[in-house]
Amino acid sequence: MTRDPMPNAFVPGQGALGPREAAMVERRQRLLGPAYRLFYETPVHLVRGEGVWLYDPDGRAYLDTYNNVASVGHAHPRVVAAMAGQAAVLATHTRYLHDGVLAYAERLLAYFPAALSHVMFTCTGSEANDLALRLARAATGGTGVIVTRNAYHGVTADVAACSPSLGVGVPLGPHVRAVPAPEGRAGDTAAVFAGHVQGAIDDLLRHGIRPAVLMVDTVFSSDGLYTDPAGFLAPAVEAIRRAGGLFLADEVQPGFGRTGAAMWGFARHGAVPDMVSLGKPMGNGYPVAGLVVRPEVVAEFGSRARYFNTFGGNAVAAATAMAVLEVIEDEGLMANAARTGAVFRAGLEGLARDHGALGEVRGAGLFLAVDVEREGLPDREGAARLVNGLREEGVLISATGPLGHVLKIRPPLVFSEANATFFLDRLERVLRREG
Template sequence: MTVRSTIMDTNSFRAEHAETLAPDIRQLTDKRSQVLGESYRLFYRNPVHLVRGQGQYLWDKAGNQYLDMYNNVASIGHCHPAVVDAVHKQMMQLNTHTRYLHESILAYSDRILATMPAEIDRAMYMCTGSEANDLAIRIAQCWSGGTGIIVSKEAYHGTSALTSGVSPALGSGQPLSPHTRLVAPPDFYRIQTADQGAWFAQEIQKQIDDMTAQGIKFAGFLADSIFSSDGVLPGQPGFLKQAIDVVHQNGGIFIADEVQPGFARTGEAFWGFARHGVVPDVVTTGKPMGNGIPVSGLMAKAPVMAAFSDALPYFNTFGGNPVSMAAAHAVMDVIEQEALQAHSLKTGAALLAALQSLQATYPCIGEVRGAGLFIGFELVKDRESKQPDKRLALDLVEALREEFVLTSVAGPYGNVLKIRPPLCFQTHDIDWVVSAMDRCLRKLQG
């Protein structure tokens, strides 16, 4: 029996749900199946037909307003006027590839590298996070002379041949590379340890030792520092440091996948890795960098990048094009001008506290954890056993959809609500979320 993909199939529309749909929605789902094939997935048993967005809000065709608690790609908010204006102006002037000179890509490189540790001083550009992670793996292999990559057990890093081979969250239908090793995620809700850092470092060393025993040379550790696909597992700030020391001691590099925790989302730092006091060898970003415009980046230490770039040319036709760079500049402008890092820290703490307050009423809430505007809301059958309650989580996601609150699930058991709104989410939105959660849980538990 094929195991479903944790990120694709857990909260998804399936054919058996079609009979209950309104005629206009059924027509659209049927048409999608006919022309887009069967690989695509829709959220919800009753899919949402969205037609407009602004900030943290979305509207469907019937005019219903939704609160978006999930979409980090529109990082600073749907249809932010600064991005719309910047893209429009640049599109009216020029859009071409990077084999011609243009100031914008150079100015942006200075700008983004200024947010990094000083050791990271080179940048390259692509269109998607998958492409960035694909290149990062190639760089790791060139630097180390090895092929072995370690990722967490429910990691998702992309859809290219290389990145799908290090993305176990895609499910058993997608084979992992034989040179991939899976490390236990830092689920400190279930793993009781006095020293989180030492425990995780030991787990990394175990996988490196296994590679060595199998004749595979270790190349690197690729991780999203908040372990979002594993169930949003921030851990104590700093716990990653010992593991990264182990990576370096064994000749590998650390690739920080910042597609989800980057660009001020955790509040504690501009980059997710920075809350751990580590310096990655390579940092990758994705479409939140341009608020949804296809642009991604790879930043690296010069000697590490040189292992690849001194030997091989690289060209991504429209990676870093002037229009995408205009969007990326606008995102940085808004983060700075609207003080979104400080906002994420403060507003995220208020949202976390409000969601944690529900635990006194509902024993099914095992743990609510997070950093900034990135929160995991874990549902269990009981707190003593901590047995995951996937069915309740999925029913809650569907019930919240009927309350016009959009989110989804994560983690190996599909029982953690991933709460990750655009950074413009405000304190006045908290009551909508928490009140809806309260009503839905009361109904589901009643």
């Protein structure tokens, strides 16, 4: 299997950059080195964000149809006020008593099944998944990890070794097995995916490696976004548990109401995880993340080691995250994701009927994906042209999937039906131009 970096990463020398941005690219490469990537053939220079819009130095607006970081909208005033207000009072490390983190933990855990009753705070989703691997090893005595073939779970050394989508320069660990994504085209999705997981379990055991954890993004976003049929994940979870391993639901991308039907992507599948990792949308841009766990999972680790994180769950992080949760609740953003997402999806399906370059539309709530095809086959170059064409029309998205041919559409949760109409109009313009 060939593993490639993000398909629409900027390649130096491409695109019609103006003098100012060309100088910034040169400066960036000189200062930050070769591993950093930019989106789009002509990178976007952004200086401000508000709601679902991002602005360049000349005041041009771009519709943000990609960001789950600013999940409740860029520069949301309630979130900004909570962040600034707490920073003006107390901003220190986490090894003092403070009510803020406890109040937030209580509010957050109320959204989870009762079996998941502890939360451990980190700064990033990568840290949360790294911590999850440590807990899984301690709880099971195993080291084997099962992921999907184009999964992304983070950038620490341990987690990068479980993230095939990072590219050929980041080899998978010898204890990691990657299984095909649950595409649902080979019969029963649940049985087929569970069969692949069982095959990975058997291979680990043949090599003397005890399984520790099945780690999946519960909407399989980096694999191309696979959400249906609801419940298909449960048999795979049963398989890993029979083998003595745990189930980690990575909710960094689908979590906090994005799917429209529930706060968490795993809820679609009727399987309660052993651990749930949280990240980007938790703080609307402020670096706060966490790992929600069953008490029995952390018990062995806690009896042998101590955990602390200098900034994970600090007073500013807790205040910011609480404000995000309150905005999701008070503004009905989960319901908006369901309502607007349904309209958005219907519009994409209509375009797909009219334009042969678009194939299957998938998704849940405000997380949508569209296959780009040429003569019925995946078209990576066509997807890149659409992504870059939309950028020129003032709309920002990306592409995903192992072949890079899937449009990845993931706007802030405040996205409206009018915003969806704007997107669909611009996409149709680009399709007509490309067609």
